[in-house]
Amino acid sequence: xxxxxxxxxxxxxxxxxxxxxxxxxxxxxxxxxxxxxxxxxxxxxxxxxxxxxxxxxxxxxxxxxxxxxxxxxxxxxxxxxxxxxxxxxxxxxxxxxxxxxxxxxxxxxxxxxxxxxxxxxxxxxxxxxxxxxxxxxxxxxxxxxxxxxxxxxxxxxxxxxxxxxxxxxxxxxxxxxxxxxxxxxxxxxxxxxxxxxxxxxxxxxxxxxxxxxxxxxxxxxxxxxxxxxxxxxxxxxxxxxxxxxxxxxxxxxxxxxxxxxxxxxxxxxxxxxxxxxxxxxxxxxxxxxxxxxxxxxxxxxxxxxxxxxxxxxxxxxxxxxxxxxxxxxxxxxxxxxxxxxxxxxxxxxxxxxxxxxxxxxxxxxxxxxxxxxxxxxxxxxxxx
Numbered sequence: 001x002x003x004x005x006x007x008x009x010x011x012x013x014x015x016x017x018x019x020x021x022x023x024x025x026x027x028x029x030x031x032x033x034x035x036x037x038x039x040x041x042x043x044x045x046x047x048x049x050x051x052x053x054x055x056x057x058x059x060x061x062x063x064x065x066x067x068x069x070x071x072x073x074x075x076x077x078x079x080x081x082x083x084x085x086x087x088x089x090x091x092x093x094x095x096x097x098x099x100x101x102x103x104x105x106x107x108x109x110x111x112x113x114x115x116x117x118x119x120x121x122x123x124x125x126x127x128x129x130x131x132x133x134x135x136x137x138x139x140x141x142x143x144x145x146x147x148x149x150x151x152x153x154x155x156x157x158x159x160x161x162x163x164x165x166x167x168x169x170x171x172x173x174x175x176x177x178x179x180x181x182x183x184x185x186x187x188x189x190x191x192x193x194x195x196x197x198x199x200x201x202x203x204x205x206x207x208x209x210x211x212x213x214x215x216x217x218x219x220x221x222x223x224x225x226x227x228x229x230x231x232x233x234x235x236x237x238x239x240x241x242x243x244x245x246x247x248x249x250x251x252x253x254x255x256x257x258x259x260x261x262x263x264x265x266x267x268x269x270x271x272x273x274x275x276x277x278x279x280x281x282x283x284x285x286x287x288x289x290x291x292x293x294x295x296x297x298x299x300x301x302x303x304x305x306x307x308x309x310x311x312x313x314x315x316x317x318x319x320x321x322x323x324x325x326x327x328x329x330x331x332x333x334x335x336x337x338x339x340x341x342x343x344x345x346x347x348x349x350x351x352x353x354x355x356x357x358x359x360x361x362x363x364x365x366x367x368x369x370x371x372x373x374x375x376x377x378x379x380x381x382x383x384x
Contacts, residue, residue, distance in 0.1 A: 040343055044370070051374045052179050056153070060181035063154035067142040071128035078201035126151055129158055130165045132173065133197040137186035143198075147174045149325045149379050156183050156243075162233055165198040165241060166205040166267040172233045172242040177249050177256075179378075184245035187258050190221040196241060196260050202267040207241045207260035222258045232257050239266050252382030328380035335373040342369055 013021075123129050125146035133140045143165070147157040156175035163169035175184035190196075192211035197204065212223040224247055225232060232242055239262035247256035346366070349358040 036347070044339075047370065048374055048377065052378065055374075056179045056378065057181050059153060060155060064142055064181065067128040067144065067155060068131075071131060071142050074128060075199075075201050125160075126154060129200065131199045132156060132165075133199075134187075134190070134194070136194050137189055139183060139186075141175075141181070141183045143173055152176060153180050155181065159233060162242075164200060164202075164267075166200050166202050166262070168239050168266045169235045170233060170240050170242055171198075172244065174244045177245045177247075184243060184256075185249075187243055187245060188222055188247075188256060190258055192219065192221050194221060196243075198241065200267070205262060205267070206264050207262050209258060209260045210240070212259070222256050225255050225257055227252070227255055229255070232259070238262075246382070325379045328376050332373070332376040332380045335369070335376055339369050339373050342366060 123145040125144075125148060127145045128142050129145045130143040131141070132143055141155050143156045143158055144151050144154050145158050145160065147159055151157040152174060156173050158164070159172040159174065162172040165171040165173070176182055177185050177187075190209050192209050194209045196207040196209065198207065199205070209221040211219045212221065213219055214223075232244065241260045241262070243258040243260075244255050246252045247254045342362070342365075346358055346362045349362075352358075353361070
C-alpha cells in the first residue's frame with residue numbers, strides 16, 4: 001500500500017507476528033526474573049556459608065568467654081565449700097550420730113545416694129561443667145551440660161545420661177567439627193596414647209586415647225559409627241572418656257568416636273550415711289544438718305540431702321543435638337516466605353525509587369530478616 005506522497009505504508013502485523021512478539025517479550029521477562037532469582041539464591045547460599053563458618057564461631061566465642069568465667073567461679077566456690085563442709089560436719093557429728101563415708105561407686109552429682117544405672121546431673125542444661133584440653137589438636141574448651149542444639153552452639157556438650165568426666169564409668173562428650181568454633185574439628189588426628197586432660201570441680205583428670213581397629217586392619221585413635229550406635233556411650237566396665245562428632249566433615253551421615261582411658265584415680269563423691277538418732281536427742285539433732293557435693297553444709301534436717309535437678313533422662317541418641325532440630329522446620333519455612341516477600345517488595349520498589357535508593361533503604365531490615373532466617377535454618381539442619 002502506498003501513501004499519498006508516494007511512500008510505501010508498512011504492512012500491518014499479522015496475528016501470528018503479534019503472538020510471536022508477545023512470547024519473546026514474556027520469555028525475556030521470565031528469563032530476567034529467573035536470573036535475578038538465581039542471583040539472590042546464590043547470594044543467600046554464599047552468605048549462609050559465611051554465617052556457618054565464621055558467624056557461628058563468633059557466637060561460640062562469646063559463649064565460651066562467659067562459660068569460662070562461670071566455670072572459674074564454680075571451681076572457686078567448690079574449693080571454698082569443701083573446706084566449709086569439712087569443718088561443719090565435724091561439729092555436727094558431736095551432736096547427731098551422722099558419719100561421712102567415701103564410696104568408690106560412680107556417684108551422680110544430683111543425689112548422695114548412688115542408684116545403679118541412673119545418672120542424674122545436678123547441673124542444668126547449658127551450665128559449665130568441665131574444661132577439656134588436648135594440646136596436640138589445639139583444643140581448649142569449656143564443656144556444657146547437655147547435647148541439645150542450643151547446648152552445642154555454646155561448646156562441647158556432656159551427655160546427661162553418662163557420668164561426669166573424672167568419675168567412674170563412661171563419661172561422654174559431643175561437639176561440632178566445622179561450625180560453632182569447631183571444637184572437635186581435628187579429633188581424627190588423635191593417635192593411640194595421646195593425652196586428653198579434663199578439669200572439673202572435683203579435680204584434674206588425664207585420659208589416654210585407646211587404639212581402635214579399622215576395617216582394613218589398621219589401627220588408629222578413632223572409629224566411625226552410625227548415628228544410632230548408642231552402644232559407644234555404654235559402661236564398658238572401666239573408666240573412660242568418649243568424644244563424638246559428625247563425620248565426615250560438612251556432613252552428618254556418620255559419627256566419629258574417640259575413646260580414652262582414665263590413667264589417674266577416679267573422683268570419689270562423699271556419701272552421707274545417717275543413723276537413727278535417740279528420741280531424747282532427736283529434737284536437737286533435727287536442728288543440725290549437713291549437705292554435700294556442691295551445696296556444702298547448712299542448718300536443716302539431718303539426713304541425705306538432694307539437689308534440685310531435672311528428671312532422669314533416657315540414654316542419649318548420638319543424633320541428639322547433632323542431627324538438627326526438626327521442630328525448626330515450620331519457623332524456617334515461615335521466615336523463608338517472609339524473606340521472599342521482602343525481596344519481591346524491594347524489587348518492585350526499584351521501579352519507583354530507583355535501584356540504589358531502594359536497596360539502601362531496605363539494607364538494615366533485610367539484614368535482620370536474613371539473620372533470623374539463617375538462625376532457624378542452622379538449627380534445623382544437621383550439624384557439620
